[in-house]
Amino acid sequence: MTATAERRPVLPMSELSDYAGGPALVRAEPASDRLILSWESGEQAAFSLNWLRDHCPCDECRHVRTRERLYIPLEPPEHAPRMQLIEGNLELEWADGHQSRFDAGWLYQRRPGQTSNGTIPARRPWVEGFRPVSVDHADFTGSAEGERAWLDALLRDGLVLLDNGPLADEEVSRLAERIGPLRPTNFGARFDVRSKPNPNNAAYTAIGLAPHTDLPNWRQPPDIQLLYCLENGADGGESTFRDGFAAAQMLRERSPEAFRLLSETAIDFRFQDEHHDIVWRAPILTLGADGELVEVRFNNWIRDTLHLPPEQADAWYRAYREFWRLVHEPHQQLEFSLAPGQMVAFDNRRMLHGRKAFNPESGRRHLQGTYLDLDLLESRLRVLARQA
Numbered sequence: 001m002t003a004t005a006e007r008r009p010v011l012p013m014s015e016l017s018d019y020a021g022g023p024a025l026v027r028a029e030p031a032s033d034r035l036i037l038s039w040e041s042g043e044q045a046a047f048s049l050n051w052l053r054d055h056c057p058c059d060e061c062r063h064v065r066t067r068e069r070l071y072i073p074l075e076p077p078e079h080a081p082r083m084q085l086i087e088g089n090l091e092l093e094w095a096d097g098h099q100s101r102f103d104a105g106w107l108y109q110r111r112p113g114q115t116s117n118g119t120i121p122a123r124r125p126w127v128e129g130f131r132p133v134s135v136d137h138a139d140f141t142g143s144a145e146g147e148r149a150w151l152d153a154l155l156r157d158g159l160v161l162l163d164n165g166p167l168a169d170e171e172v173s174r175l176a177e178r179i180g181p182l183r184p185t186n187f188g189a190r191f192d193v194r195s196k197p198n199p200n201n202a203a204y205t206a207i208g209l210a211p212h213t214d215l216p217n218w219r220q221p222p223d224i225q226l227l228y229c230l231e232n233g234a235d236g237g238e239s240t241f242r243d244g245f246a247a248a249q250m251l252r253e254r255s256p257e258a259f260r261l262l263s264e265t266a267i268d269f270r271f272q273d274e275h276h277d278i279v280w281r282a283p284i285l286t287l288g289a290d291g292e293l294v295e296v297r298f299n300n301w302i303r304d305t306l307h308l309p310p311e312q313a314d315a316w317y318r319a320y321r322e323f324w325r326l327v328h329e330p331h332q333q334l335e336f337s338l339a340p341g342q343m344v345a346f347d348n349r350r351m352l353h354g355r356k357a358f359n360p361e362s363g364r365r366h367l368q369g370t371y372l373d374l375d376l377l378e379s380r381l382r383v384l385a386r387q388a
Ligand SMILES: O=C(O)CCC(=O)C(=O)O
Pocket: 193, 203, 209, 214, 239, 353, 354, 355, 367, 369
C-alpha cells in the first residue's frame, strides 16, 4: 500500500497529548497478527493488532470530552483488518465493521521502542564544585520559561534556588500552589522553621542539623521540600546540602558490603509527640527492580530502636558510619546562607539537607516551608511544554 501526497493530521488520541505533527505513513503491510508501518522519514515499526484495536481513537472507543478510554480489550481481533492510507494516515476496518482512523504522527510517537518524549529531564548526579541554578522570583511568576527553568533544574539537579522574592508571609504557599496543592504532614500543610519554646522537632530548635531527609518515618515521605527565607539575621544557620544519590553511589563503589547492608536492612523510624506516633520501617537506601537507587531515608534523630541481633547490629553500625562519613565529606557539600526573599527547593527523597547551629540571641532566623508531590511538578512541566 503506498502513500498519497499531502498529509492532513487527523484528531490525535487526545487533544491534550503532546502530539506535534510528525511524518506521514508511506506503507502499511500485514504480517500475521502484526501490521508493519513505514513512514516517509524512513522508520519502520510493527504494531500488534490487539494494540491497534485497543488504541482506536474514535468517539465510541474514547469518551468525547475526557478522551479517556471506553473500549475494553476483551475480544482479540479475529482477522487482520482491511487497511488503507488516506492522506498519509492509517485507516483500518475491523472484521465486525468498526473503523479506526489513526494519525500517522501519533503512531510515530508511540512506535514500539520509543519511550520518552524528553519533557522530563533525567537526574544528573552532582559532581564536585556543583553550583545550583537560581531563577529570579519575577521570572518564575512572570513567564513560562522562568517556571520551566526552575522545574527543569529541580528535577535534574535535585535542587534549585529562587532569588529576590518578597518578604511576605505565606509566599512559599503561593509559589507552591502554582504547581499544585500543598502536601500536608503532621507539621501542617505549611510550617514555620524557627527556634520555638516547646519544640516537637529538632528543626524547631537552634541546634545544628546534620544532613538528613524529612519524614522517613512516613510510608511515603514528601517528595519535594520548599524552604522560603523570611529572616536570617542570627549568627550561624547556614544551609547545607548533599546529593544523597551521589553519596550512595560513592559508597557502592568504595564499599559494596556497606552499601548492601544499608540497602537490605530495614530499620525503624519514628516520630512521637503529644498528638502523633508515626512509624515506618525501611532501609536507608531503597533500590528499584534493576538495583538502581530510588530513595534515601536518612535522619539520625528520628531513627528508632534498632531491632537487630548484636552481630548484625555491629555490621550495620559499621556500614552506617561509612555512609555518614561520605555524606559529611566537606568538598561534596554545598553550603550557603539563605538570603531573606530566597527560597530553596529540593528533592527530599534524593537530597540530604541540614543547617549549622545558630544563636537565637544574636538575631532572628525564620523560614517557612511546605512540600509538594513530584507527580505535580512533572505534570506542570508537561503542561508548560504544550505551549512551547
Ligand atoms: O532550618 C533549616 O535550615 C532547615 C530545617 C529543616 O531541616 C526542615 O525544616 O526540614
